[in-house]
Structure formats: C-alpha cells, structure tokens
Amino acid sequence: MAFGPYFLLATLEGLVTAAVLALMALGLSLVFGVMRVVNVAHGEFYMLGAVLAWWFASLFGGHPAIGFLVALVLSPLVVAAIAFVAERLVLSRLKYEPEATIVATIGLMYIIQQLALTFYGPEARPVEAPFNYRMQLPWFGYSAYKLAVIGFSILMMLATWFVLTRTKIGLVMRATQFDRETAQAFGIPVGRVYAGVFALGAGLAAVAAVLIVPIQQAHYLMGHDPLLLSFIVVIIGGLGSLRGTVLAAVLIGLSDGIISMFFSPTLAKMLATLAVAMILVFRPQGLFGEAAR
Amino acid sequence: MTRLTPSAKTIALHVGVVLLLLALNFLLPEYHRGVFARVLVLAVFAMGYNLAFGYTGLLSLGHAMFFAAGLYGAGLTIYHLEWSVWPAFGTGLAAGAALALVVGFLALRTTGVAFMIVTLMFAQVFYLMTLYFTTYTRGEEGLVLPQASRVLEFPGGALDLSDPSTRYLVALSLFTLVLGAILFLVRAPYGRSLIAIRENEERMRMLGYDVFANKLMSMVLSGIFCAASGAAYAVLFGYVGSGFAAIQYSILPLLWVLVGGAATTLGPLIGTLFMFYVIDTASSYTTAHLLVVGLVLIGVILFFPKGITGTVRERWLPWLP
Numbered sequence: 346m347a348f349g350p351y352f353l354l355a356t357l358e359g360l361v362t363a364a365v366l367a368l369m370a371l372g373l374s375l376v377f378g379v380m381r382v383v384n385v386a387h388g389e390f391y392m393l394g395a396v397l398a399w400w401f402a403s404l405f406g407g408h409p410a411i412g413f414l415v416a417l418v419l420s421p422l423v424v425a426a427i428a429f430v431a432e433r434l435v436l437s438r439l440k441y442e443p444e445a446t447i448v449a450t451i452g453l454m455y456i457i458q459q460l461a462l463t464f465y466g467p468e469a470r471p472v473e474a475p476f477n478y479r480m481q482l483p484w485f486g487y488s489a490y491k492l493a494v495i496g497f498s499i500l501m502m503l504a505t506w507f508v509l510t511r512t513k514i515g516l517v518m519r520a521t522q523f524d525r526e527t528a529q530a531f532g533i534p535v536g537r538v539y540a541g542v543f544a545l546g547a548g549l550a551a552v553a554a555v556l557i558v559p560i561q562q563a564h565y566l567m568g569h570d571p572l573l574l575s576f577i578v579v580i581i582g583g584l585g586s587l588r589g590t591v592l593a594a595v596l597i598g599l600s601d602g603i604i605s606m607f608f609s610p611t612l613a614k615m616l617a618t619l620a621v622a623m624i625l626v627f628r629p630q631g632l633f634g635e636a637a638r
Numbered sequence: 639m640t641r642l643t644p645s646a647k648t649i650a651l652h653v654g655v656v657l658l659l660l661a662l663n664f665l666l667p668e669y670h671r672g673v674f675a676r677v678l679v680l681a682v683f684a685m686g687y688n689l690a691f692g693y694t695g696l697l698s699l700g701h702a703m704f705f706a707a708g709l710y711g712a713g714l715t716i717y718h719l720e721w722s723v724w725p726a727f728g729t730g731l732a733a734g735a736a737l738a739l740v741v742g743f744l745a746l747r748t749t750g751v752a753f754m755i756v757t758l759m760f761a762q763v764f765y766l767m768t769l770y771f772t773t774y775t776r777g778e779e780g781l782v783l784p785q786a787s788r789v790l791e792f793p794g795g796a797l798d799l800s801d802p803s804t805r806y807l808v809a810l811s812l813f814t815l816v817l818g819a820i821l822f823l824v825r826a827p828y829g830r831s832l833i834a835i836r837e838n839e840e841r842m843r844m845l846g847y848d849v850f851a852n853k854l855m856s857m858v859l860s861g862i863f864c865a866a867s868g869a870a871y872a873v874l875f876g877y878v879g880s881g882f883a884a885i886q887y888s889i890l891p892l893l894w895v896l897v898g899g900a901a902t903t904l905g906p907l908i909g910t911l912f913m914f915y916v917i918d919t920a921s922s923y924t925t926a927h928l929l930v931v932g933l934v935l936i937g938v939i940l941f942f943p944k945g946i947t948g949t950v951r952e953r954w955l956p957w958l959p
C-alpha cells in the first residue's frame with residue numbers, strides 16, 4: 346500500500362486526539378491562567394466525566410443517541426458542580442498558594458480515583474456512539490463519529506473563545522486574571538469568579554471525556570495519560586495562553602499519532618516528556634508564550 | 639535540678655528517641671517489628687525529602703527517582719552482576735548523587751510551579767525508563783533478590799539481612815546515621831543558610847551567598863539520603879520494582895513530611911509512622927486506602943500546615959529542632 350492512506354489515517358487519528366486534548370488542556374490552561382493554580386486533579390475530572398457518561402447512558406434504553414446526548418449535557422454539569430464545591434471547600438481556604446493548592450489537588454485526585462474504583466469498579470466499559478455511520482474517504486471508510494468529535498470540539502472552543510472575549514462574564518474573568526486586587530477593588534466577586542473558572546475548567550475536561558468515551562472505554566485510571574499530555578500542551582503553548590494551548594494541542598495530537606506509528610509508545614512518551622521538561626527549563630514561558638510581566 | 643540548655647535538650651531528645659527505637663526491637667511483636675523496620679528505612683527517604691522541601695523550600699514532585707536510583711543501583715548490581723552488599727549499596731548512593739546533581743542542575747534554573755512540574759517530568763522519564771528496559775528491570779513485576787546475596791560482610795563475620803532482628807537493627811543504624819547527619823547539618827551554618835534561602839532568596843543573594851550552589855548542594859545531599867533509603871530497601875527487603883519509581887512514591891514523602899512537620903528533624907519519622915498505621919488500620923476496614931491518603935493530605939494542608947511536630951514546637955517546645 347502507498348504512503349498516502351497511512352498518512353491520512355494517522356492525520357485523522359491525530360486530529361481526533363488533538364480535538365479532545367485541546368478541550369482538556371483548555372480547561373487546565375484556563376484554571377492556571379486565571380487562578381494560578383496547577384490542578385493535578387484535572388485528569389480525574391476527565392475520568393469522572395467518562396464514568397458519569399457511562400452511567401447516564403446506561404440509564405436510558407432505546408436509541409444510543411438519547412443516552413449519549415443526556416450524558417453530554419449532564420455529565421459536564423455534574424463534574425463542574427463537584428469542582429465548584431471542591432474549590433469553595435478547599436482551594437479558597439488555602440488562599441490559592443501554589444504549593445498548598447498542588448498538595449490539595451493531589452489529595453483530591455486520590456479521593457476521586459478511589460471513589461471511582463469503589464463505586465464504578467476496575468472494569469473498562471464502553472458507551473455506544475450516537476450514530477454508526479461510516480464515511481467513504483478515497484482509500485477507506487472512516488467513522489463519521491470521529492469526524493463529528495473534531496467538529497464538536499472546534500465548536501466548543503469557539504464558544505469558549507466567544508464567552509471569554511465577547512461577554513461580560515469573560516470580561517470579569519480576564520480582569521481577575523490581569524490584576525486580582527484591582528478587580529476586587531472594582532467590586533468583582535473574585536472568589537466566585539475563581540470557583541466558576543475552576544468549575545468551567547473541570548467541565549471542559551468532562552466534555553472531552555464524554556466525546557472520547559465511545560472511542561475509548563471508561564476506566565478509573567484513564568485520567569493519567571491525558572493529564573500528562575495536557576500538562577505538555579499547556580507548557581508548550583505557554584502557561585496561561587489560550588491560543589498557544591490550542592495550537593500546541595494540534596501539534597502534539599498530530600505528532601503523537603504519527604510518532605507512535607514509528608516508535609514504541611513507551612519510548613515516544615519518554616522522549617516527549619524529556620523534551621517538554623527541557624523546554625520548561627530553558628524556555629519557561631513556553632514556545633508561544635510571552636515572557637512574564 | 640539544673641536547667642538544660644536547648645542544645646543539650648535537643649541531643650538528649652534524639653539520643654532518647656534512638657534508644658527507645660532500639661528497645662522496641664526487643665519489645666515489639668513480630669508483625670509490628672517488621673512494620674517498624676520498613677518505617678525506619680522509609681523515614682530516611684522522608685528525611686532526605688525534608689532537607690530539600692522543609693529546610694530549603696524546594697517542593698519537588700519527583701523524589702521517587704532518587705529513591706529508585708538507590709533501589710535500582712543496589713538491586714541491579716546484586717541481581718545481574720552478583721556484587722556483594724557493600725559495593726552495591728555504594729553504587730546506589732552514587733547513582734542517587736549523580737542523578738540529583740544532573741536533575742538539580744537543570745531543574746533549579748526554574749522556581750515555584752515550574753520546578754514542581756519539571757521534577758515531576760524527570761521522575762516520569764525515570765519511571766518510563768524502568769519500564770522500557772524491562773529486560774533488566776522486569777518492569778512492574780520487579781526482581782526478587784535471592785536471600786543468599788543479601789549478606790552484609792564484615793572483616794569479623796557476616797550478617798544475614800533477611801533475619802528480622804538483624805534487619806531491624808541495620809535499618810535503625812542507617813536511620814540513626816542519617817538523623818545524626820541531618821541534625822548536624824541543620825544546626826551548622828550551612829543548614830541555617832538553607833533556611834534563610836527558603837525564607838528570602840533575594841536577600842541571601844544580596845548578602846553575597848551563592849544561592850544556586852547552596853540549593854544544588856541541598857538537592858544532592860537530599861538525593862543521597864533518598865538513594866540510601868532506596869538501596870537499603872533493596873537489600874533489606876529484597877525486592878526491586880518500578881512501582882517505587884512511580885509518581886505515588888514522589889507524593890508519599892511529601893505527605894509524610896507534611897503530616898510529621900516540615901523542617902523538623904523528627905517530623906519525617908513521626909509522619910511516616912503515623913501514615914503507616916493510619917493506612918494499616920484503614921486497610922483492615924476497607925480497601926480504599928487511597929481515599930485515606932487523599933483525605934489526610936487535604937486535612938493536613940487545610941488545618942495543620944505545620945504538621946504534628948511543627949504544631950508541638952509552636953505550642954509547647956520552642957527549642958525543638
């Protein structure tokens with residue numbers, strides 16, 4: 346077989362990875378950008394989104410699309426609510442000190458993981474895709490659902506961009522990010538903005554998870570690798586820069602799809618992690634980010 | 639009765655703790671003696687972590703790699719090269735020191751959040767390496783060191799490290815050695831300069847201290863102590879596996895030190911002991927011991943940011959080192 350089909354397949358798979366990764370990393374980046382909190386529990390919010398998606402989908406019989414759509418709406422909302430409560434109960438009391446919040450989110454990670462293991466169990470379970478149509482491409486048929494994932498992810502990112510730049514909520518968020526104290530002085534309820542951002546970040550991770558669950562299965566340890574990849578994306582894109590995050594997600598997703606065709610996945614992960622650590626050491630503002638103010 | 643100076647009190651307290659631990663070897667029932675031996679070895683890990691995190695203020699999320707460097711440095715040379723315990727232990731220490739030097743040199747260019755993520759990533763690379771070279775390490779499954787190779791040779795005889803009593807006493811010796819070293823370090827001018835760097839790095843730089851060199855030295859010493867713990871773990875318990883290089887083993891020393899009290903000499907021991915028994919007790923009721931780890935982490939950081947020993951020092955015993 347020629348090179349073309351392989352390349353097209355790797356690119357498509359890479360784009361699906363990139364689409365999901367971008368949503369998840371966007372949440373991580375938003376939380377870091379506005380709150381300066383490194384949320385280690387982000388991967389668990391993703392996992393929780395997937396597990397809840399399975400649960401919601403299993404409640405509804407009939408056409409798989411019904412269960413999936415219910416999951417797509419409810420699962421992120423539930424995850425966001427949990428994140429909101431965690432932020433109010435724990436993070437806000439730590440005054441957002443970076444070291445304390447990292448320790449606290451590590452604790453949160455263990456708690457969510459253990460609860461998922463206890464109540465959901467160690468099995469991996471699939472959610473049926475809402476439709477099962479195969480699109481005929483020049484060399485092979487390709488799942489239309491995967492293409493829909495790419496489209497939906499772009500829509501979600503556009504929506505996030507719209508909220509951030511064109512609405513009052515976004516204005517308040519950007520003001521808080523720019524200068525917390527001045528924002529407070531102007532009467533912005535900084536605490537509630539932080540809680541909202543934390544919930545939004547977790548919700549985005551959950552959306553990403555619901556989208557991926559018909560392709561991969563829901564499992565209580567599924568949050569680890571995406572968390573690491575999101576860290577990589579956020580760092581390469583520049584901590585807190587949303588445009589960089591999306592660009593980096595596409596870059597990482599595509600190269601992940603192509604590299605893992607040629608190298609052993611462990612070696613690929615090893616080299617990628619090392620490369621990113623080096624980027625952080627020698628260019629801490631990221632490849633696309635600007636130097637700190 | 640004459641009043642003791644704080645310095646005399648400090649030394650009396652530490653000697654007392656060591657004597658108490660020595661007495662426990664003869665008093666504890668078999669199961670708990672085994673737990674204590676493990677706790678003593680892991681407390682060395684926690685003390686090494688404490689030197690970097692508690693005293694120097696370097697919150698590393700990658701110390702599992704130093705522990706694992708010691709573990710594999712000792713374990714692989716014994717298993718594959720059939721070295722005896724002394725040179726294997728030395729290899730473990732050297733591996734830890736070299737790794738800490740390289741990682742410290744790179745990671746210390748960053749501070750704060752970036753430092754945490756960089757150390758986390760280096761540790762992740764180390765962990766993946768233990769999986770990648772699975773022909774030598776056997777990955778997650780790990781290697782079991784044969785009992786015949788775990789013998790500590792002296793000019794006058796040999797000690798079988800798999801014997802419970804010997805194991806306890808060797809673990810206690812290592813613990814005592816490291817405790818003494820840390821106590822000496824933190825009371826010496828060097829230790830005071832580390833604390834000063836933690837409190838105000840900019841001012842120390844202004845006063846003419848080489849902050850980078852001091853921090854690097856602290857990382858290397860911390861790496862050596864952690865590697866000593868790892869190497870001791872390999873020879874005393876005879877198992878070497880990549881689980882010890884995973885992220886969880888970077889988080890655990892942080893947890894132990896936070897619970898026991900950061901920047902205290904005895905905090906790491908108390909924290910390790912406390913968490914071991916909390917998890918042990920919890921495991922007899924439920925399998926969800928990670929839940930306990932998570933809840934204790936959040937509880938400690940919310941309500942006792944100074945840990946057990948730190949709170950005792952603040953309330954009652956201000957002379958506690």
